Amino acid sequence: MTYIGEIAGVMTSVFYAINSVVITKATEKTGPTITNRMRVAFAFLYLAIINLFLFRQPMPFDAGRGHWVWLSLSGVIGLALGDTFLFQSYKLVGARIGVLLLSLSTVIGVAEAWLILGETLHAGQLLGIALTLTGIIWVVVERGNGKEQGARHIVSGVIFGIFSAICNATGLVLSRQGMAGNFSPFQGNVIRMLAALLALILIMIFQKQTGHTFRVLREDNSALRLLALAALIGPVLGVSFSLLAVQHTEVGIASVLTSLPPVFMLPISYFVFKERLSWQAIAGTVLAMIGVAVLFIT
Numbered sequence: 001m002t003y004i005g006e007i008a009g010v011m012t013s014v015f016y017a018i019n020s021v022v023i024t025k026a027t028e029k030t031g032p033t034i035t036n037r038m039r040v041a042f043a044f045l046y047l048a049i050i051n052l053f054l055f056r057q058p059m060p061f062d063a064g065r066g067h068w069v070w071l072s073l074s075g076v077i078g079l080a081l082g083d084t085f086l087f088q089s090y091k092l093v094g095a096r097i098g099v100l101l102l103s104l105s106t107v108i109g110v111a112e113a114w115l116i117l118g119e120t121l122h123a124g125q126l127l128g129i130a131l132t133l134t135g136i137i138w139v140v141v142e143r144g145n146g147k148e149q150g151a152r153h154i155v156s157g158v159i160f161g162i163f164s165a166i167c168n169a170t171g172l173v174l175s176r177q178g179m180a181g182n183f184s185p186f187q188g189n190v191i192r193m194l195a196a197l198l199a200l201i202l203i204m205i206f207q208k209q210t211g212h213t214f215r216v217l218r219e220d221n222s223a224l225r226l227l228a229l230a231a232l233i234g235p236v237l238g239v240s241f242s243l244l245a246v247q248h249t250e251v252g253i254a255s256v257l258t259s260l261p262p263v264f265m266l267p268i269s270y271f272v273f274k275e276r277l278s279w280q281a282i283a284g285t286v287l288a289m290i291g292v293a294v295l296f297i298t
Contacts, residue, residue, distance in 0.1 A: 003249075004244065004248040004249075005244065005245045005246070005247065005248030005249025005253070005254060006245070006249055006253065006257060008241045008242070008244040008245040008248065009241075009242070009245035009249065009253070009254050009256075009257025009258050010257050010260065010292065011241045012238050012239075012241040012242040012245060012257070012258040013257065013258055013259070013260035013261050013263070013264055014264055015233055015234065015237045015238035015241065016234060016238045016258070016261040017260075017261040017262075017264035017265050017268060018233055018268070019230055019233040019234035019238060020261060020265065021268060021272070022226055022229050022230040022233060022234075023035060023039070023230050023234070025226050026039075026223055026226040026227050026230055027087075029220050029222065029223040029226070030216050030217070030220070030223045030227070031216070032087035032088075032090070032091065033084075033087070033209070034213050034216055034217070035087075035227060035230075036083050036084060036087060036200065037200045037201075037204060037213065038217070038224070038227040038231075039227050039230050039231040039234065039235055040079060040080070040193055040196050040197045040200055040231070040235060041197055041231075042227055042228050042230075042231030042232070042235075043193050043231040043232075043234075043235030043236050043239075044190065044193040044194055044197050046231060046232055046236045047186060047189055047190035047193055047236060047240075048190060050186050050190075050236075051186055051187060051190050054184075054186060055184070055187065058190070059187075059190050059191065059194065060183075060184075060187040060190070060191065063183070063187065063191070066177075066178070066180070067178050067179075067180075067183055067187075067188070067191065068191060069178075070174050070175070070177040070178030071174070071175065071178035071179075071188050071191040071192050071195070072191060072192070072194075072195035073174050073195070074170075074171045074172075074174035074175045074178055074192050074195075075171070075191065075192030075193060075194070075195035075196040075199075076195050076196060076199045077167050077170050077171045077174065078167055078168055078170065078171020078172065078174070078175070078192070078196075079171065079192060079193070079195075079196035079235070079239075080195075080196040080199040080200050080203070081163075081167045081199075082164050082167030082168045082171060083164075084203075085160045085161070085163040085164035085167060086098060086102060086160075086161070086164040086168075088157075088160045089101060089102075089157045089158075089160040089161035089164055091157075092153045092154070092156050092157030092160065093153065093154055093157030093158065093161070098157070098161050098164075099262055101158065101161025101162055101164065101165055102161060102164055102165050102168065102259075103133065103136050103137060103165070103259055103262075104162065104165040104169075105164075105165040105166070105168040105169040105172070105255060105259065107133070108165055108166055108169035108170075109168075109169035109172050109173065109251050109252060109254075109255035112169055112170060112173045112251075113173055113176075113250065113251035113252055116173055119250050119251060119252065121250060121252050121253075124294060125250070125252070125253060125294075127291075127294055128253075128256070128291045128292070128293075128294030129252060129253070129256050129291065130291070131287055131288070131290055131291030131294060132256045132257075132259075132260070132287075132288050132291030132292055133256065133259070133291070134287060134288075134291070135263065135284045135285065135286070135287035135288025135289070135290075135291055136259055136260065136262055136263060136284070136288055137284075138280060138283065138284030138287065139262050139263055139266065139280075139281055139284035139285060139288065169255065172242070172246055172251055172254065172255060172258075173251055175188065175192070175242075175243055175246050176246045176247070176251050178191070179243055179246060179247045182247070183247070185240040185241070185243040185244045185247065186240055188243050189235075189236070189239050189240045189243055192239065192243075193235060193239075242254070242258050245257060245258060256291070256292075257292065260288065260292070263284070263285050263288045263289075266281055266282075266285055
């Protein structure tokens with residue numbers, strides 16, 4: 001039996017872990033808002049070229065209305081709104097709490113899949129999800145950055161983090177609906193990116209930040225190179241593999257397997273940033289990997 005969806009989910013987390021390093025560098029130069037706008041813009045360009053090469057058209061114009069509606073909603077909610085809430089949560093409460101709150105999307109995704117799609121998971125899969133989620137939380141808590149804020153900022157940051165988790169889980173469920181019928185992940189992804197890009201452009205115009213965005217990018221050309229790389233690794237490869245995951249496995253399982261970037265960040269931190277790893281970080285990683293194994297064999 002093949003595990004295309006499960007493998008795609010794990011690869012999604014690998015891409016997102018690598019992408020987080022690039023995104024961090026880019027955000028230091030341009031800020032989270034401009035980073036989000038430009039990475040989606042680059043990703044849309046990449047995906048249009050890929051689709052033109054694979055399917056002889058930049059976007060699936062002949063796709064059914066259902067594909068366009070569900071995937072567009074997924075892009076706006078999951079990519080535009082979800083990431084905007086996530087970056088704001090990072091700003092207010094730091095990465096540790098922000099990522100921890102985002103991991104709630106796994107539980108929310110399972111609940112939404114049960115309520116909306118009627119999916120059910122057997123006991124072994126539920127055990128795998130529980131082990132993996134526990135491992136993720138353990139690792140993220142250990143990897144905290146110690147950032148402290150006032151009580152008002154903490155409450156606001158937690159609210160934004162929960163909104164981000166809800167948006168990401170909802171986007172995943174909507175993607176499952178939009179990817180019905182063996183629809184190509186690259187075609188589905190370009191629809192999501194187009195919808196997210198249009199939403200972000202409208203937000204930029206509404207906030208009157210168009211001029212500021214271009215000024216920041218002109219002042220630092222190296223930021224554009226980082227954003228171009230980040231778009232390729234994250235929104236193109238990462239998101240395409242996440243769509244492949246939800247297309248070939250249950251949303252609950254896909255949600256867990258695509259929530260592993262904090263775990264894969266451990267070897268990156270050790271080998272790239274030369275950080276020492278505690279026993280808690282290693283134990284959390286092992287626990288999460290056991291959970292993944294349970295998902296594969298049950």
